[in-house]
Amino acid sequence: AEDGEGVLASHFHALMMFTKVDKSRSLQDKFKVAMLSMMMHADFLDDEVLVLHFVSDPGSQKLGEKILQEFLKDATFKYEVLFHDELALTHKLFPIVEAMQKHFSAGSGAYYSDAIFFLSVAMHLIMPENITRIVQLDLDLKYKTNIRDLFLEFQHFPPEAVIGITREMQPVYRHTFWQFRKENPQTKVGEPPPNGLPGVNSGVMLLDLGAMRNSVLYNQLLQPNNVAKLAEQYRFRGHLGDQDFFSMIGMEHPQLFYPLACGWNRQLCTWWRDHGYTDVFHMYYHCEGPVYIYHGNCNTPIPND
Ligand code: UDP
Numbered sequence: 001a002e003d004g005e006g007v008l009a010s011h012f013h014a015l016m017m018f019t020k021v022d023k024s025r026s027l028q029d030k031f032k033v034a035m036l037s038m039m040m041h042a043d044f045l046d047d048e049v050l051v052l053h054f055v056s057d058p059g060s061q062k063l064g065e066k067i068l069q070e071f072l073k074d075a076t077f078k079y080e081v082l083f084h085d086e087l088a089l090t091h092k093l094f095p096i097v098e099a100m101q102k103h104f105s106a107g108s109g110a111y112y113s114d115a116i117f118f119l120s121v122a123m124h125l126i127m128p129e130n131i132t133r134i135v136q137l138d139l140d141l142k143y144k145t146n147i148r149d150l151f152l153e154f155q156h157f158p159p160e161a162v163i164g165i166t167r168e169m170q171p172v173y174r175h176t177f178w179q180f181r182k183e184n185p186q187t188k189v190g191e192p193p194p195n196g197l198p199g200v201n202s203g204v205m206l207l208d209l210g211a212m213r214n215s216v217l218y219n220q221l222l223q224p225n226n227v228a229k230l231a232e233q234y235r236f237r238g239h240l241g242d243q244d245f246f247s248m249i250g251m252e253h254p255q256l257f258y259p260l261a262c263g264w265n266r267q268l269c270t271w272w273r274d275h276g277y278t279d280v281f282h283m284y285y286h287c288e289g290p291v292y293i294y295h296g297n298c299n300t301p302i303p304n305d
């Protein structure tokens with residue numbers, strides 16, 4: 001396979017956050033569903049390698065290695081498994097994302113350990129230069145199709161796009177941007193699809209690291225003064241980490257994002273339906289077309305179809 005630059009792109013990089021998994025039976029079950037369904041549908045060409053990256057702690061890594069050994073043993077294609085130490089990555093990440101944490105983190109947002117929730121935002125500065133594309137995936141997913149097809153979506157990025165991502169399927173940003181919406185009654189910010197700007201969900205993300213490195217605009221938006229300016233402009237205060245950052249900069253610069261079809265991250269959580277948004281919920285939750293990946297977010301069970 002050739003990428004845009006004509007360089008042999010035989011490695012398909014996928015990254016998952018994999019921390020405190022040894023402490024949580026629920027996370028272990030989600031991980032097994034994700035890996036089993038991924039491997040059941042995955043298929044690659046002879047010269048291709050699926051590289052699975054896990055950001056982990058020692059306890060979770062030990063458990064992960066054991067489970068993966070069993071789940072990968074019948075793979076019909078080449079693969080590699082790489083564990084990244086959460087603490088080592090946090091050490092690199094913290095100086096880059098420290099200033100944005102107060103806008104998009106729970107609590108005071110000053111915690112060093114919270115920096116890891118912003119890994120995707122600075123992935124282009126953290127990963128080695130030879131990795132030019134990576135897909136970041138949650139553990140609470142169930143794959144209905146070949147994961148290779150997700151990587152093919154990189155080919156559809158328009159010139160200015162740096163990240164491919166699916167819209168958020170609950171009215172969470174209708175809620176978060178309430179003050180801005182009150183002051184700007186005609187705004188599309190927080191409005192439902194197809195014409196509104198409902199924000200994005202970070203469960204499935206295509207990070208074009210090459211494009212992220214080359215985009216002057218994207219790197220300007222990472223600067224603390226520019227983050228503060230936008231947060232002020234939109235009266236934004238969130239707690240969902242990278243997803244909040246991407247949703248906010250997407251309101252101002254939608255051209256940075258390639259909108260992945262809703263079926264690539266079919267979120268199932270319905271929490272906001274029962275918390276003040278019953279009347280509008282369906283407009284956000286609606287997703288037409290085939291489901292490629294289910295996302296059982298907020299611990300929602302995934303259907304057995
Ligand atoms: N995660 C993790 N350890 C934890 C909690 C979360 O590694 O203790 C990772 C895992 O990859 C998970 C992702 O963080 O899928 C996001 O959390 P979750 O999917 O629970 O959030 P939701 O999608 O429900 O908002």
Ligand code: MN
Nearest residue numbers: 138140203297
């Ligand atoms: Mn999730």
